[in-house]
Amino acid sequence: MQYMTTAEIREKYLAYFQEKGCKLVPSSSLIPDDPSLLLTSAGMVQFKPYFLQQKQLEAPYIGTTSVQKCVRTNDIDIIGTTGRHLSFFEMLGNFSFGEYFKEEMCAWAYDFSVNVLGLPPERLYFTVFEDDDETIEIWKNLGVPDDHISRLGEDDNFWRAGPTGPCGPCSEIYFDQGPDFGCGSPDCAPGCDCDRFLEFWNCVFTQYDGQEDGTLAPLPKKNIDTGMGLERMAAIMQGVQSNYETDVLRSLVAVGERLSGRTYGEDAEVDLALRIIADHSRSVTFMIADGILPGNEGRGYVLRRLLRRAIMKAQLIGIEGHFLNEYVDEIVRLMGDVYPEIVENRELERGLIMAEEDRFGATLRQGQAYLEEALGKLAGDTLSGEEAFTLHDTYGFPVEVTQEIAEGRGVKVDMEGFERSMAAQRERARAAGAKDAEAAWSTYGGVYADLLRELGPTAFIGYDATAAETRVVALVRDGERVDGLAAGETGEALLAATPFYAEMGGEVGDTGLMENGAGRVAVLDTRAPEAGLFVHAVRVDEGALAVGDTVVARVDANRRAAIERNHTATHILHAALRRVLGDHVKQAGSYVGPDRLRFDFTHFEACTAEQLAEVEREANDHIMAAVPTTIYETSLEEARAAGITGLFGEKYGEVVRVVEAGEASRELCGGCHVGNTAEIGFLKITSESSVGANVRRIEAVTSFGALAYVNKVEAELKETAAILRVPPFDVSERVAADQKVLKDFRTKAKRAKEMVGGDVFNELLAQVQMAPAGYPVIIARTEVRDGGQLRNLWDVLKSRMGAPGAIVVAGVKDGKPLLLAAGTDEAVAAGFDAGALIKAMGPAVQGGGGGKPTMAQAGGKNAEGIDDALEIARNMVL
Ligand code: SER
Numbered sequence: 115m116q117y118m119t120t121a122e123i124r125e126k127y128l129a130y131f132q133e134k135g136c137k138l139v140p141s142s143s144l145i146p147d148d149p150s151l152l153l154t155s156a157g158m159v160q161f162k163p164y165f166l167q168q169k170q171l172e173a174p175y176i177g178t179t180s181v182q183k184c185v186r187t188n189d190i191d192i193i194g195t196t197g198r199h200l201s202f203f204e205m206l207g208n209f210s211f212g213e214y215f216k217e218e219m220c221a222w223a224y225d226f227s228v229n230v231l232g233l234p235p236e237r238l239y240f241t242v243f244e245d246d247d248e249t250i251e252i253w254k255n256l257g258v259p260d261d262h263i264s265r266l267g268e269d270d271n272f273w274r275a276g277p278t279g280p281c282g283p284c285s286e287i288y289f290d291q292g293p294d295f296g297c298g299s300p301d302c303a304p305g306c307d308c309d310r311f312l313e314f315w316n317c318v319f320t321q322y323d324g325q326e327d328g329t330l331a332p333l334p335k336k337n338i339d340t341g342m343g344l345e346r347m348a349a350i351m352q353g354v355q356s357n358y359e360t361d362v363l364r365s366l367v368a369v370g371e372r373l374s375g376r377t378y379g380e381d382a383e384v385d386l387a388l389r390i391i392a393d394h395s396r397s398v399t400f401m402i403a404d405g406i407l408p409g410n411e412g413r414g415y416v417l418r419r420l421l422r423r424a425i426m427k428a429q430l431i432g433i434e435g436h437f438l439n440e441y442v443d444e445i446v447r448l449m450g451d452v453y454p455e456i457v458e459n460r461e462l463e464r465g466l467i468m469a470e471e472d473r474f475g476a477t478l479r480q481g482q483a484y485l486e487e488a489l490g491k492l493a494g495d496t497l498s499g500e501e502a503f504t505l506h507d508t509y510g511f512p513v514e515v516t517q518e519i520a521e522g523r524g525v526k527v528d529m530e531g532f533e534r535s536m537a538a539q540r541e542r543a544r545a546a547g548a549k550d551a552e553a554a555w556s557t558y559g560g561v562y563a564d565l566l567r568e569l570g571p572t573a574f575i576g577y578d579a580t581a582a583e584t585r586v587v588a589l590v591r592d593g594e595r596v597d598g599l600a601a602g603e604t605g606e607a608l609l610a611a612t613p614f615y616a617e618m619g620g621e622v623g624d625t626g627l628m629e630n631g632a633g634r635v636a637v638l639d640t641r642a643p644e645a646g647l648f649v650h651a652v653r654v655d656e657g658a659l660a661v662g663d664t665v666v667a668r669v670d671a672n673r674r675a676a677i678e679r680n681h682t683a684t685h686i687l688h689a690a691l692r693r694v695l696g697d698h699v700k701q702a703g704s705y706v707g708p709d710r711l712r713f714d715f716t717h718f719e720a721c722t723a724e725q726l727a728e729v730e731r732e733a734n735d736h737i738m739a740a741v742p743t744t745i746y747e748t749s750l751e752e753a754r755a756a757g758i759t760g761l762f763g764e765k766y767g768e769v770v771r772v773v774e775a776g777e778a779s780r781e782l783c784g785g786c787h788v789g790n791t792a793e794i795g796f797l798k799i800t801s802e803s804s805v806g807a808n809v810r811r812i813e814a815v816t817s818f819g820a821l822a823y824v825n826k827v828e829a830e831l832k833e834t835a836a837i838l839r840v841p842p843f844d845v846s847e848r849v850a851a852d853q854k855v856l857k858d859f860r861t862k863a864k865r866a867k868e869m870v871g872g873d874v875f876n877e878l879l880a881q882v883q884m885a886p887a888g889y890p891v892i893i894a895r896t897e898v899r900d901g902g903q904l905r906n907l908w909d910v911l912k913s914r915m916g917a918p919g920a921i922v923v924a925g926v927k928d929g930k931p932l933l934l935a936a937g938t939d940e941a942v943a944a945g946f947d948a949g950a951l952i953k954a955m956g957p958a959v960q961g962g963g964g965g966k967p968t969m970a971q972a973g974g975k976n977a978e979g980i981d982d983a984l985e986i987a988r989n990m991v992l
Contacts, residue, residue, distance in 0.1 A: 239290060633656055688715070
């Protein structure tokens with residue numbers, strides 16, 4: 115056999131099947147367009163709609179061929195212990211949707227293996243599904259001897275992608291690596307767990323659609339789905355014992371050798387760690403490049419688990435700190451030409467990996483110490499669920515990692531206990547106020563699915579028009595189809611065609627009116643509970659609405675225009691963020707309403723004030739350049755090739771809509787936009803905050819929203835200026851000066867108190883406050899012997915206050931309240947009025963009195979009212 119590189123095998127395979135008439139299709143994302151799957155785990159995943167005949171392949175192609183990036187973590191604990199299991203691998207495949215079938219497929223598989231790859235026929239073995247005589251005949255006719263063909267049951271030779279969907283019996287091709295690789299058992303044959311017979315090609319005869327109830331419904335046509343593990347084939351073609359010794363993976367093992375200073379092949383534990391990191395680093399790189407962020411659930415959790423497992427294994431062989439990006443650099447070098455997304459997202463990969471290394475690296479040692487201690491003092495053979503939970507919650511150990519370490523010591527983890535602790539934590543979080551915001555809508559799932567089947571997708575005509583004459587095609591009330599809605603009733607209306615945009619891609623749904631002669635119906639919201647089905651939430655205000663009615667549908671055009679301004683502004687903000695912060699910025703969510711916009715994006719730290727100012731300036735530059743927007747449709751392939759920004763993890767059809775606001779902002783988007791950026795007026799960022807690890811949020815306003823925001827800020831400033839009696843732009847200076855006086859004052863008071871102890875003057879001095887009008891004032895209760903004493907108090911305080919101030923004090927003598935207000939001329943000039951204060955306070959103590967603006971006193975009958983009286987003074991002065 116002739117040595118072949120991984121790249122050569124890939125090229126030869128794809129070329130061979132293209133020559134046979136298959137269309138070359140690029141690998142799909144690791145995020146499948148299929149809710150039944152967490153991650154793309156086989157080449158056939160992207161072709162499910164073709165197997166189900168929901169989509170057709172155009173002539174002249176007879177099938178498709180691809181190299182698909184795949185992630186499988188169901189046997190993660192075996193990875194590294196064998197030479198053939200990987201969490202990330204490339205699958206070479208070819209697929210037929212009713213065109214070619216077994217006969218052709220088997221012939222080509224044989225021909226490719228023997229004549230293109232040059233595999234010796236005597237080393238090839240074939241398995242078929244137990245009762246599939248037809249395939250046995252086909253292999254025999256190709257010259258395969260009887261003793262190289264065997265039958266296996268459902269576990270081995272019936273293939274399913276998941277619990278439901280396209281599936282079928284399969285035939286697998288094995289390569290005999292020789293007895294040296296084997297277990298030596300006399301029963302050793304293809305299907306044995308040992309390494310002798312290496313399965314490298316699975317040919318599935320996809321004939322069935324697995325149903326929810328477990329039955330198999332025949333598919334309309336007979337299909338082919340084949341998958342060849344590229345790494346396994348590389349191991350065969352390179353004459354090496356394991357996937358980890360093939361060209362690509364061996365280079366990654368070498369990265370680990372360099373970083374750890376250890377040599378592969380000398381120590382089993384070290385080899386295991388080197389293999390695991392080499393494997394996991396590829397999964398991590400490709401998952402991030404496809405828009406998966408480390409998290410606590412779903413695919414985010416799978417990613418986090420792989421990342422953390424790699425970090426732990428690295429530490430075991432002495433690799434510390436930031437290291438995984440060294441692997442990523444090598445992966446990009448080795449695979450970037452075939453998978454450009456890993457190159458394009460290099461900054462995001464770098465940032466997310468470093469953030470995760472920091473976050474986990476910091477607690478890893480402590481967690482390990484905790485686990486060691488727990489294992490050390492363990493009485494039985496089971497680690498408690500609470501301890502596993504503490505490791506998860508406090509130290510970030512994925513529970514599977516805890517299990518793996520524990521199992522290494524012969525200890526189990528009480529998983530039920532762990533789940534109980536997790537459930538209790540979720541309950542606490544829920545009780546702490548998390549609400550399900552999406553309660554009201556979409557509860558009538560069945561109705562909408564039926565309507566979509568019956569009516570097909572709604573024609574949306576609202577990009578160009580905000581009003582149109584159209585027809586009511588269905589009405590729903592409380593989840594039931596109805597023929598009409600009477601005045602005062604609410605329900606949902608479906609139109610033959612609609613100018614109302616349904617909430618999608620962050621953009622809120624349109625509101626407005628429908629009119630039918632005498633009837634007036636308010637449209638309160640528009641949503642698409644099933645993809646493509648536009649449903650209007652309506653309230654009949656006058657007349658009635660019936661199925662079949664012709665109506666004039668009118669979108670609230672002012673509101674829509676405001677939404678359009680905010681939507682285009684969101685794109686412009688996105689472009690500005692990428693320019694200022696870097697290419698790792700990716701949209702992670704958005705809200706586009708008429709009043710404001712919100713944009714969530716990947717970034718690893720808070721933005722500085724300077725960065726935000728620059729982003730805002732960039733965005734406004736773009737807006738004021740008055741760039742016309744152009745919107746057009748193109749193929750997904752061309753859009754990708756042109757480097758147009760697509761949304762993270764979003765699914766697009768073959769035809770995509772591009773919204774372009776100048777060269778700098780080109781995005782795939784289905785939303786509503788302005789015709790020219792100048793319509794946006796200007797954009798003002800109102801806040802920047804964090805929403806979880808690695809994701810930041812910017813809120814902003816544009817056009818009239820921005821004007822309203824600026825007006826509000828200005829009104830606030832003017833009001834403050836009026837209180838301080840300074841021009842608006844002197845406010846900060848004045849407040850700073852006042853703060854300084856106040857601070858000096860407090861320091862003096864403190865010092866005096868320290869010197870003299872707690873005498874009455876110092877107690878009062880400690881209570882000084884700054885009146886907004888700009889003078890220090892003490893408003894407080896004090897001890898009194900007589901009215902003269904209160905006047906003396908003022909004399910002393912006046913000199914001790916050290917600044918032109920004022921006091922309002924009250925106390926009780928012989929059970930009767932006494933009040934005194936006094937101020938310096940400066941305080942009076944700034945608005946202090948002792949006479950007015952005493953007059954206002956009098957009633958609270960059932961008394962009265964008076965005096966001048968600089969000095970006034972009162973007595974009263976009700977000592978209980980003193981606090982109220984002082985409160986009145988505070989309200990007037992502060
Ligand atoms: N879907 C099959 C597999 O993954 C063949 O492509 O093995």
